[in-house]
Amino acid sequence: MVEAGSIPDEYIEEESSAEPTYKQDQDDNVAQDSSGGGLIIPAAVPTLPGASAEEPYVGQEFESEAAAHAFYNAYAAEVGFIIRVSKLSRSRKDGTAIGRALVCNKEGYRMPDKREKIVRQRAETRVGCRAMIMMRKINSGKWVITKFVKEHTHPLNPGSSRRDMFEIYPNEHDKIRELSQQLAIEKKRSVTYKRQLEVIFDYIEEHNVGLSRKMQRIVDSVKEMEPKEEEEHNH
Structure with a gap:
């Protein structure tokens, strides 16, 4: 795991096991938004032309948030896991997005549902995996990776095609x-x-x-x- 910075007082952590660790260098307050918490990135953010499967690193910059999404999505497809949005940080001044956490879709644990005892038992899909990246928008308008956790707590399926990955969640x-x-x-x-x-x-x-x-x-x-x-x- 590699990371940079510390959690500023302006950041409010909500319902996420992927804790923000990026530093705020703008005079701006931030509100956390859990929208998109269940969104699987491959369907929402397609891999952009030029996106590579190289390993992310702290300090890596992207021209836009979408470019960072596409990069991590390509990396995940190559390594063998699926990503989803865990947390969005917005500016309290104008509501624009200034921070984002992308995690492995096996992050956290699913809460037990009493109804499943009567209907059926669902396969466990979350195993507390901590693999993720944190990124934030800097003064130049670019997005930079401020934290990268490489290790997964479950077997991976390296080299799988996008179609094969979707067969896991049809x-x-x-x-x-x-x-x-x-x-x-x-x-x-x-x-x-x-x-x-x-x-x-x-x-x-x-x-x-x-x-x-x-x-x-x-x-x-x-x-x-x-x-x-x-x-x-x-x-």
């Missing part, structure tokens, strides 16, 4: 496809709701304008009646 493609479809549906619903709200607001605005005009006419009528009443009273 449902991952279907899950991601289903989630993508659901996301698209929710986006369409959101657009529809927004349009409906705009129609309602337009109606309310038009109604209020009409009501204001009616009120103004009543006020004008009252003002016109006041001089007439005074004139009649004087006579």
